[in-house]
Amino acid sequence: MRLYRLPAAVAAAGVCVLLPGCLTLFSKTEVVRADETRRPVRFESPAAADTFHKALKDKDNGGSLGGTCFGVPFVTLYARHKKLAENARFNDAVGRCDTDQDGLITQHEADIFAKVCGCD
DSSP states (O other), rough: HHHHHHHHHHHHHHHHHHHHOEEEEEEEEEEEETOOOOOOOSSSHHHHHHHHHHHHHHHHHHHHEEEEEEETTTTTEEEEEEEEOOHHHHHHHHHHOTTTSEEEEEEEHHHHHHHHTOOO
């Protein structure tokens, strides 16, 4: 009986090392504000556009709004995540950046947006 314990333990350890992974029973990603259209926006200069788009990209968290997850190690029983649609994320960033709401993003506004985002 003792002869089989060591090979069985080695085989079990080998399976755990060679076949790692997780089992997910339920997972859903919900896209929030998916039907929103992009706000029209103009930029004072190409540099302002570059600054704004770079700050938006650097700030990117994938549009994640959080979620819930329940499980035990290696087995996810329930996972649900909320994600902001790309156009909605862009519109929110334009709303924060365009402080005077005139539809024109200046270099100064883009610089402030980049600093507030921590993307400078």
